[in-house]
Amino acid sequence: MLVRNTYNEFIKIIAKPRSYIGLGVLTALIFVILFAMKADGSSFVSFVTASFEQTLSFNGNILNGNLIAFIILQMLIVHIPLLVALVTGDLISGEAAMGTIRMLATKPISRTNIVLSKFIAGAVYTLILTLWLAFLALIVVKWMFGTGDLIVLNSSGLIILQEQDIMWRYLCSFFVAYLALLTVSSLSICLSAFAENSIGPIVSTMGIIILFTIIGSMDVTVFDSIKKFLFTTHMASWRSFFEDPVKMKDIWQSIIILVVHNIVLVAIAIIKFNKKDITS
Amino acid sequence: MRYIFFSLLIFYSLSANSQTADQIIAQLVSKINLVKDYSVKANIKADIPMIKVLPVNATIYFKQKDKFKVISKGIAILPKQGFTDVSSFLSNKNTYVAVDGGLKDLNGVQTHVVTVIPTVENSDIVLAKLWIDTKNKVILKTDLTTRGSGSVTMNYVYGTQLAFGLPDQITFTVDIKKFKMPKSISSDINNSEKAKKSKSKIGIITIKLSGYLVNKGISDEFFKKKN
């Protein structure tokens, strides 16, 4: 029954116009960046290398597909989570608002399976969004801008990664980025189990992300002990694949924390939905 | 008589020395001018604080008097100044004064130290100190002080192209000012590590050169074209 209802959930997601908003906005955002890079990318690159350019000159194809793909991935931090929550935040509460949750809950399918099928469908939607992002960033952008070494600017300085050493990093980083977006999806679905309208969970998800991001960025000792447990702290852990050497320990820690978040959020949603009196 | 002899000897010695600085430079410049253009394969290794980069292969193109182009598959870091500045600067003798700094031993080779002081106001080079191997008429070391890029020291090693005065290896030692990271770009907003400050104030770029193609004729258009 889980498989059947998950299939139903896919049909619902595919049929809803808002599912395509995320894909459309993502595509538009990326093409805006590409247009900007084409028009004036060199000044952007100068901004990155400005501190070094008094003494050094950087030769070669700096403004290449790999750099632009990196810039696009940076968007993950704020923008794409909203596009995910827009669809996944509606999965349970949207049905409560529409009244169909009542119909669904009288079918011979356990409430746990109802919630799990929504999580799975949400996870697949998030995966599609991530794969689309990867396709645009890694294939379309490279077709437009060519390929080459990648300059990455961290707080520890500048790293230049050689072209042949980049693709595996991107594949790994997209995996970790997907895990981060999956956590956003799980959070919004969990909040959706508590609400009776669509907007609440979506706005709450974004509010939590913004709040946690701000806490994570504040250099205040009182927050130090909780920072590492905030999922937003680990949403940018995909960047660690572009360090040299790659800090695998940190990355594994991030993966574990994100996976734990997902499990806990799913569990909370299942418990809540099982106990819920459906009066709508 | 002895007194006159020794006075004349000192006078001629001094005269010989002041002429020697200009002559040395002139000999150096005429050797430099043997090369109208060249292309060479380069392996560039940069060891610079706060920059991590693996050695990169590139092809360097040069044409008199200051056309310079680097083509590399990857990103190659080169010093802003030092490649063509010295030869270009020395080619116009009206813009500087050369002062003989005497003989100095450099890595077992006797060199003439010549200090070149620009006489024009808008010169980017403030001071150039050259260690010249007068026997082979090549520069073994340069200490360059520039207005915009600080100090650059170049050490040259010659081999196959000594006849043209083209080195097999150049080692650049550059001044590294305090690099500042634009925070909005690094977006390491969750990185609690403090930015590392480099103790070292210098960076070293070593370029190994091989496969020179000298005076084969490179068009001016080539240097204008983007890669």
Add this chain to the structure above:
Amino acid sequence: MDEPIIEVKNLSKKFGTFEAVKDVSFTVNKGDVFGFLGPNGAGKSTTIRCMLSLIAPNSGTIAIFGKNLANHRTQILKNIGCIIEKPDFYRYLSAEKNLEMFARISGRDSSKKEIQEMLEFVGLDGRGKDKVKGFSHGMKQRLGIAQTLLHKPDLIILDEPTTGLDPQGIIEVRNLILRLKTEQQKTVLLSSHQLSEIEIIANRMVIINKGKSMIEGSVDALVNEQDLLLQINVSDYQNAMQAIELEFPALHVKHLHGSIIEMALEKEMVPKINYFLVNKGFSIHSLEPKRKLEDFFMKIIQE
């Protein structure tokens, strides 16, 4: 012997401090068309939602098909079709798609042909590809009935199924329910405000009020405990009244309006009154026996 399909015992449910259902008990037997009556806010919806596991009761037991609902929920729901209040569908999907989706998780696969036939059955043939957002309330109600019956359940629970239907629609639903009972031996639990409908189609009923079950039993037996009300449209009603009271002193006749008189009597007396008036030369324009379910209902809920 009657086989109980639904057994509700001492069911209670509180929402905060408000007691929506208190100690409700009733039994629905196999083949019943069971009327579930009560005024607004009596606890009917809460009770039905408890039976369908939409709401968890605070105490009491619900057994359906002889199995405890709490322990055999999935198995039980496979054999139940229901409409709770207004049927809601995915507005952005077509009628066909909605039925397919619900059929997929109803425990019995339904082919495209069966779906088409069901749409035809409820009067929505040709509308299968249309999106539900363009449907009227009546059309959604029909689609709700289609969704209820598609997987051929043995127990059908209908909460106000005729709401929003036109008179023809109401008759069709009524006939459908009767056919389900007589032709397919389905058990139907029907919650309705239309007392006349309950009277026509239900054989057993329970009345609940303020969260409590007031009375349960066979409709006929409960209603026939009370006298019949006979309304007669008769010429010269004043003399007719006098004549009846003279012949049948136990009867009390009252004038309603126009030439209509009314009296309460046992149903066996109806032909006797008819015969008497005709023999006395009165012209009878109409003779209408009215069951007093409405009165009975009002009496019960006021207790």
